[in-house]
Amino acid sequence: MSALIRNGRIEADDFAVLADDQTFPEGRKVIISLARWQAEAVLHQAKNLIVGVHLPNTVSVDELWPILQSAPLVLLEFPAFGDGRAYSQARTLRDRYGYSGEIRAFGGAVVRDQLQAMQRCGIDAFVLRQDQDPQRCLDAFKDFSIAYQRAADRMPLVASLRRRTR
Amino acid sequence: MYRYDSYDQKLVDERVAQFRDQTRRFLAGQIPEDEFRALRLRNGLYIQRFAPMLRISIPYGLLSSKQMRMLAHIARKYDKGYGHFTTRQNIQFNWPKLPEVPDILADLASVQMHAIQTSGNCIRNITSDHLAGVAKDELIDPRPYCEITRQWATFHPEFNWLPRKFKIAFSSTTTDRAATRVHDIGVHIVRNDAGELGYSIYVGGGLGRMPMIAPLIREFLPELDLLSYLEAVLRVYNRLGRRDNIHRARVKILVKEVGPAKFTEMVEAEWAKIRDGALRLQPQDLDLMRGHFTEFHYDPAAGNDTSYHQRQQSDSAFAAWSKRNLKPHRQPGYSAAFVSLKAPGIAPGDVTAEQMDALAELADLYSFGELRATHDQNLVFADVRQQDLYPLWLRLRELGLATPNIGLLTDLICCPGLDFCSLANAGSIGVAQDIFDRFEDLDYQHDIGEIKIKMSGCMNGCGHHTVGHIGILGVDKKGEEWYQVTLGGSAENDASLGDRTGPSIARADIAEAVERIVGVYLDQRSSSDESFLQTYRRIGMQPFKERIYASDSAGVTA
Structure with missing residues (x-):
């Protein structure tokens, strides 16, 4: 069972990922595929179900934003250590559209050494790869204490610090 | 040259601590080999034929004498007594031992140097003209723009896992000395017809298996929009660059496959959404950065010297060196003096620790304590008074660094x-x-x-x-x-x-x-x-x- 870090804490996972052929469980929060979301989202929301959407890392957030904005959770995929496409999706969601729901990362690259950059791009929940020690992963958010670039987080920016000390 | 403030220093120190911890965890079996590989590459460390190879960043080729002495120290302490200057103004050491690399990085950090993003599929060292700030044919010193770009690119959280490596070079002259059009992005600093400063942007150049000359994708980008435009290019590339085949993953392939016109359209669409945002430069940011690259206090009487011409008459070897290895300087009575790293019997670009120390001393004596690395694998003392050229040459000759072949066939x-x-x-x-x-x-x-x-x-x-x-x-x-x-x-x-x-x-x-x-x-x-x-x-x-x-x-x- 993978651990979940959310907002800097180890938490129990309250969402279940639903395959396209699975029926909705009673009273559970679920995450469904983009295809299913496109077909059924309105239906589920009418029933007050809490339904998140799994976004493949190949799609354009700009194109999909109209149908994503109502989702309480967007699940982004980081399938391999070197595949950084979803970093751009996260920033586009947070920075461009001000998305305020949960952005959750899952996949083979959700490990200690990528967490802080993911957080900087606006990801606030992490489904850790199975071999990761969740307690040690919390240290990742302390690797860097300041940053050169404004991104989707609240890390102190070098430019602002410089203006203050000038 | 640019000097770190406490924030730059803090970031570099935090990076050293991060890599020290990563190395420790790897050696303890807590990070898989292939993942540690990606992490060490972002700290300049390759595993090569015989041993690791560590590539150290020299932003736009500029080095202080103090930094050069540290490179000599590293060559002696951790390596076999020499280093190798590369075609991207960096230096490589071929024999460091993995457990010692965090110590090397800590030593580098103590003189405001690092090996950040010198390899791996991320934004690499920003390179530029080795005669920046002194060349006669220059529109404006490109280094402040390079440094602004360096800071933006350093630990950029979104672009650390690109499809492939990404190289950016700046030029501000009509004779491109930085090979900008074989870079992923080539930035030419220009003035438009209205006299405003800005940039021409070329994207998609590169060498390797499928060499390409970068096409122009924007004729004129206003000066304050540099970072937002670079970010737009990188975002399009990060999203759409190919990841299925390492040999087709550079941005040049994306530009080629969709065509420069369509690629430009995508970048412009992305840029339109961010150009007025936080990345827009403030004029005072530029002024402040320019303040780091002010001219030296040149000797106004330097041009009155007559000894240089007398030496040329009396010493034909000196005359030959002067003819080949000096380039004109804006300031009367000054020259840029090239140190040839292409001596017979030496691998091009190689320098020993003793030579590094001696070069540092010469920089202090004759060139305001600075040196530059060129993309042709030579070094330059960019600001030498005419009267100092002869003693400089004498010492370089003793060191085996005065081969008068700059630009000639053996300067390969x-x-x-x-x-x-x-x-x-x-x-x-x-x-x-x-x-x-x-x-x-x-x-x-x-x-x-x-x-x-x-x-x-x-x-x-x-x-x-x-x-x-x-x-x-x-x-x-x-x-x-x-x-x-x-x-x-x-x-x-x-x-x-x-x-x-x-x-x-x-x-x-x-x-x-x-x-x-x-x-x-x-x-x-x-x-x-x-x-x-x-x-x-x-x-x-x-x-x-x-x-x-x-x-x-x-x-x-x-």
Whole structure:
């Protein structure tokens, strides 16, 4: 069972990922595929179900934003250590559209050494790869204490610090 | 030059601590090998043929004497007493031990240096003109823009896992000395018709298996929009660059596959959404950064010196060096003096620890404590008073660093090749040596004039062979080292890719082939003012081909 870090804490996972052929469980929060979301989202929301959407890392957030904005959770995929496409999706969601729901990362690259950059791009929940020690992963958010670039987080920016000390 | 403030220092120190911890966890078996590989690459550390290789960043090639002394210290303490300057203004050490690398990085951080993003699929060191700030043909000093870009690119959280490596170079002159159009992004600083500063942006150049000259995607970008535009290019690339095939993953392939027009359209659409956001530069940010690169306090009487001309009269060796290794400086009475790292018997770009220390001392004595690395693998003292040139030369000569061959045939670019690199198919240093032996006579080299030979030991093209006037590429043929030759390449403003001469040439014949190529040029040039490149462009491949592959008894084996 993978651990979940959310907002800097180890938490129990309250969402279940639903395959396209699975029926909705009673009273559970679920995450469904983009295809299913496109077909059924309105239906589920009418029933007050809490339904998140799994976004493949190949799609354009700009194109999909109209149908994503109502989702309480967007699940982004980081399938391999070197595949950084979803970093751009996260920033586009947070920075461009001000998305305020949960952005959750899952996949083979959700490990200690990528967490802080993911957080900087606006990801606030992490489904850790199975071999990761969740307690040690919390240290990742302390690797860097300041940053050169404004991104989707609240890390102190070098430019602002410089203006203050000038 | 740019000096770190406490924030720059903090970031570099935090990086050292991060990598120290990563190394510790790797050695304790807590990070898988392939993932540690990606992490160490982002700290400049490759595992090469014999040992790790550590590539240290020299932003836009600028080094202080203090930093040079630290490089000497690292060469002595952690390596075998020498380093190798690369074609991207960095320096590499070939023998560090993995457990010691965090200590090396800590030593570097103590002099405001690092190895951040010098390899891996991320934004690499920002390079520029090695004569920035002193060149006569320069519009404006490009280094403040380079430093702004360096800071933006450093630990950029979104672009650390790109499809492939990403290189950005700046030029601000009509004679591009930074090979900008074979970079992923080439930035030319320009003025528009209204006199406003800005940039022409080229995207999608590169060497390697599929060499491409970058097309222009924006004629004029306003000065304050630099970072938002770069971010737009990177975002399009991060989203859409190919990840299915490492050989097709550079941005040049994306630009080629969708076409420059469509690529431009995508970048412009992305840029339109962010150009007015937080990335827009503030005029005071630029002013502040320019303040780090102010001119030195030059001696106003430097031009009154007469000793320089007297020395040239009395010492012909000094005169030859002055003619070849000095470039004009904006300031009267000053010159930029090139230190040739292309001496016979030495691998191009190699410098010993003793030479580094001596160069640091010369920088302190004669050039305001600074040196620059060039993309041709030489060094430059950019601000030397005329009267100091002679003592500088005397000392350089003692050090074996005064070969008067800058821009000439033996000032060739060369990758480490099979001797050091695990990617290489063939040696390059040995071939360089053969060419040195063949063209030993400096008068002959002077007669040939400006010619750029560039050599790579494999398709990856670290030696920039495709943009050499004469390019040499090592290939493996049934376990033997063979070489493909190209003619007519250029990395300057008239950038072009070289054309293949024909079948590849055996190791034993490559120096002979170069001599024949040069022979055709000398026979055919309209006057000694017509350069090799001009002659080639006028007469074409055929005469060269005929001579290289002539089937007489001395014909080269192809």
